Amino acid sequence: MNLTEEKYTTILSKLTNLERINYLFAKKVTSTCGIFKNNPGLTNAKNAFSSQNLVTLPIDEFSNCKELTNVEGVFTNCTELTNMPHFRENKKITNFREAFAGCSKLTGSTPTDENGYKLWERAGKEGYPTAIDGTHCFQGCTQLDDYDEIPDNWK
Numbered sequence: 001m002n003l004t005e006e007k008y009t010t011i012l013s014k015l016t017n018l019e020r021i022n023y024l025f026a027k028k029v030t031s032t033c034g035i036f037k038n039n040p041g042l043t044n045a046k047n048a049f050s051s052q053n054l055v056t057l058p059i060d061e062f063s064n065c066k067e068l069t070n071v072e073g074v075f076t077n078c079t080e081l082t083n084m085p086h087f088r089e090n091k092k093i094t095n096f097r098e099a100f101a102g103c104s105k106l107t108g109s110t111p112t113d114e115n116g117y118k119l120w121e122r123a124g125k126e127g128y129p130t131a132i133d134g135t136h137c138f139q140g141c142t143q144l145d146d147y148d149e150i151p152d153n154w155k
Contacts, residue, residue, distance in 0.1 A: 034058040036065065043067050046095075050076040061085035070095045077102035086111045087119065094129045096154075101139040109145045110138065118146075120154050 032054065036042065042065045050073050057075075062068055062085055072095045075081055081103045087093065088111075096119055100106060110118050117125060123132040134154040141147065147155075 032057055032061055034061055036061055038064045040064055040066055044070045045074045046070050047073040047076065049074055049078060052078050054078040054081045056083055057081070057085050059083070059086045060088075062087060063089050065090060067092060069093055071099045072097040073101070074099050075103055076100070079104055081105060082107055084108075084111055086113075088113050091122075091127050092129065094132055096132060096134040096137045098136045098139065099134075100141055101136050104140050105143065106138075106141045107143050107145070110150065118149070120151050 032049070036045070036048075037058070037060060042062075045062070045068060052075075054075065062071075066089055068090045069092050071087075071090075071093055075084075076098050078100075079102060081100075082105050084100065084106060091113075112118055113122065115125075119137065120132070120134050122128040124130050134151075137154045138144065138147070138150050139155055141155075144150070
């Protein structure tokens with residue numbers, strides 16, 4: 001069966017837990033094409049794309065995923081990845097642990113919300129969780145423009 005991007009989007013938009021979905025892709029995915037946008041029930045994307053051959057992502061990859069709480073390891077060791085989603089609509093994420101660890105080709109700046117808060121600055125702000133774990137979120141991402149601003153525990 002040959003699934004089109006539209007059919008993938010329709011099927012995947014109904015999933016709430018994407019943990020380890022990466023095994024379905026057999027390291028052949030180079031772009032997500034926004035397949036997880038508009039999934040309001042998605043809560044867990046742990047390791048969803050870890051160790052894939054992703055090169056680029058739509059910056060709004062997780063838009064309208066307002067219940068998303070866990071992106072631990074979501075793009076870990078995607079060594080060809082050059083950009084990140086902005087996570088602007090994902091105000092419930094409490095776990096960014098190792099989300100981009102090993103993504104050594106990431107460039108640009110780390111994501112900010114509409115108020116200019118970086119991921120590590122969101123904890124305790126209005127509308128955000130009181131605690132956010134970002135341990136090693138950007139480990140090895142030394143080409144980021146604002147790498148020196150990233151707190152040590154997020155590196």
